Amino acid sequence: MVRKIIKYGDPLLEQKAEPVTEFNTPELRETLTDMFETMYAAKGVGLAAPQIGLSQQISVIDVSVGENEADKLVIINPEITCREGKQVGEEGCLSIPGFREPVSRANRVTVRAQNEKGEPIELSGEELLARAFQHEIDHLNGILFINHLSGLKRDIIRRKIKKLQKAGEWD
Numbered sequence: 001m002v003r004k005i006i007k008y009g010d011p012l013l014e015q016k017a018e019p020v021t022e023f024n025t026p027e028l029r030e031t032l033t034d035m036f037e038t039m040y041a042a043k044g045v046g047l048a049a050p051q052i053g054l055s056q057q058i059s060v061i062d063v064s065v066g067e068n069e070a071d072k073l074v075i076i077n078p079e080i081t082c083r084e085g086k087q088v089g090e091e092g093c094l095s096i097p098g099f100r101e102p103v104s105r106a107n108r109v110t111v112r113a114q115n116e117k118g119e120p121i122e123l124s125g126e127e128l129l130a131r132a133f134q135h136e137i138d139h140l141n142g143i144l145f146i147n148h149l150s151g152l153k154r155d156i157i158r159r160k161i162k163k164l165q166k167a168g169e170w171d
């Protein structure tokens with residue numbers, strides 16, 4: 001089921017999500033199915049559970065946007081264990097639609113996480129995948145891409161969003 005993606009302004013997006021402790025449950029399977037459906041419906045490359053209103057440390061990523069089954073990744077309770085190099089590229093977020101800004105990120109990261117069965121996994125990625133890992137793991141820590149911008153740029157975006165909220169064009 002495609003879920004509603006909550007937008008910037010909802011406090012859940014700026015809170016650390018709770019760790020997942022139960023695996024192999026119908027609830028977890030349904031959450032993951034819904035997260036992929038919601039991400040594909042929005043044409044995103046990643047989605048974190050807080051974006052659909054769930055305070056759980058779960059992210060899904062697919063840099064092929066549904067083109068390649070092998071690119072479908074699930075990371076639960078993830079942690080970045082290694083960061084190398086630097087890349088600067090345009091970044092956006094499904095919870096902050098309409099805004100894109102260059103964000104500096106590590107070019108290559110290694111992630112330790114659990115899969116949907118609770119088994120430990122280690123994944124590495126570079127360029128777009130590394131960016132997706134960092135963006136989605138940030139979400140689980142209550143951090144949004146605009147937190148990586150200069151205070152000035154962030155304030156401009158916040159002001160524009162406030163106007164949209166007042167106009168009823170942001171919910």
Ligand code: NI
Nearest residue numbers: 092093094095
């Ligand atoms: Ni995002």
